[in-house]
Amino acid sequence: MLSYTNSSKGDAEQLRRGTWSAEEDSLLIHYIARHGEGHWNLLAKRAGLRRTGKSCRLRWLNYLKPDVKHGNLTPQEECLILQLHSKWGNRWSKIAKYLPGRTDNEIKNYWRTRVNKHARHLKIDANSTPFQHVIRCCNWMPRLLPEMESLNQTSQHDQELMTMEQVPVQEQISGSTDIMSTISQVAEYQTSPFSIISNNDDYALAKYCYHDDNIDKNCCYYNLASTSAFEDFPYLVGDCHKPDYNCVNDGFADGLWSMGEQ
DNA sequence: AACCATGGCAACCGCGAGAGC
DNA sequence: CGCTCTCGCGGTTGCCATGGT
Numbered sequence: 077m078l079s080y081t082n083s084s085k086g087d088a089e090q091l092r093r094g095t096w097s098a099e100e101d102s103l104l105i106h107y108i109a110r111h112g113e114g115h116w117n118l119l120a121k122r123a124g125l126r127r128t129g130k131s132c133r134l135r136w137l138n139y140l141k142p143d144v145k146h147g148n149l150t151p152q153e154e155c156l157i158l159q160l161h162s163k164w165g166n167r168w169s170k171i172a173k174y175l176p177g178r179t180d181n182e183i184k185n186y187w188r189t190r191v192n193k194h195a196r197h198l199k200i201d202a203n204s205t206p207f208q209h210v211i212r213c214c215n216w217m218p219r220l221l222p223e224m225e226s227l228n229q230t231s232q233h234d235q236e237l238m239t240m241e242q243v244p245v246q247e248q249i250s251g252s253t254d255i256m257s258t259i260s261q262v263a264e265y266q267t268s269p270f271s272i273i274s275n276n277d278d279y280a281l282a283k284y285c286y287h288d289d290n291i292d293k294n295c296c297y298y299n300l301a302s303t304s305a306f307e308d309f310p311y312l313v314g315d316c317h318k319p320d321y322n323c324v325n326d327g328f329a330d331g332l333w334s335m336g337e338q
Numbered sequence: 339a340a341c342c343a344t345g346g347c348a349a350c351c352g353c354g355a356g357a358g359c
Numbered sequence: 360c361g362c363t364c365t366c367g368c369g370g371t372t373g374c375c376a377t378g379g380t
Contacts, residue, residue: 095348095374116365133366134349169368180368185347188370343379350372357365 092126096135105140138179145177
């Protein structure tokens with residue numbers, strides 16, 4: 077859908093909005109190839125684009141620039157985003173600097189669609205400490221780690237990126253070959269209410285205590301190694317088994333909330 | 339088949355910082 | 360010092376594809 081901005085200067089100076097056409101892309105690419113980036117308002121006029129300078133800049137940086145990566149994020153990239161977001165919050169451009177080829181817009185969209193969705197399911201603020209514990213220890217990290225290892229994609233460059241800002245979890249797990257020990261390392265490293273209490277070939281049982289007293293009735297249990305546990309958080313919650321206790325509907329979310337206020 | 343809801347993502351908007359004059 | 364312009368950032372919007380009913 078294409079639209080035009082209101083203008084009092086006649087149709088000739090109306091600016092286009094909406095989706096970019098292939099022809100516009102071509103004009104922008106060829107102009108920048110010949111004259112370089114910058115001075116976007118001037119560039120828009122000289123390139124014959126009836127777009128704002130801002131629009132041209134955005135199109136170039138987020139889509140047309142040759143080093144922009146397209147396609148799904150790798151597990152490494154997802155891990156890095158989770159770590160960096162827990163550190164810096166919604167500083168998308170800062171986070172993007174550590175993911176070559178990924179734009180702040182793409183990372184922002186990833187966070188809002190994928191990660192926030194999990195937070196909504198749990199009725200937890202995605203920026204809250206409890207949610208950060210959840211994604212590190214019981215969902216995203218455990219899911220991503222085996223993917224990373226099976227894909228064996230952790231290049232030297234990735235590792236350099238991970239250590240550049242002293243991202244602790246990545247440092248902890250680098251070189252690990254045993255996924256369960258890795259999960260244990262993650263849980264152990266974080267100052268987390270989660271702890272690995274049992275670990276064998278079939279499952280790793282994690283204990284989540286939402287009160288300081290460590291009394292059993294105030295804890296939930298997760299089977300971290302079950303297949304479903306690695307898929308999606310709602311399934312993980314289903315694997316939370318504590319007799320006569322429904323983690324979701326019977327106060328689990330409230331426990332997470334109160335923990336964040338401590 | 340038609341309608342509706344939802345998710346993913348490209349693009350837009352408003353604001354503030356910084357540079358140049 | 361103040362004005363203008365450019366640039367970059369984070370938040371938001373709206374289109375479109377997909378899946379469910």
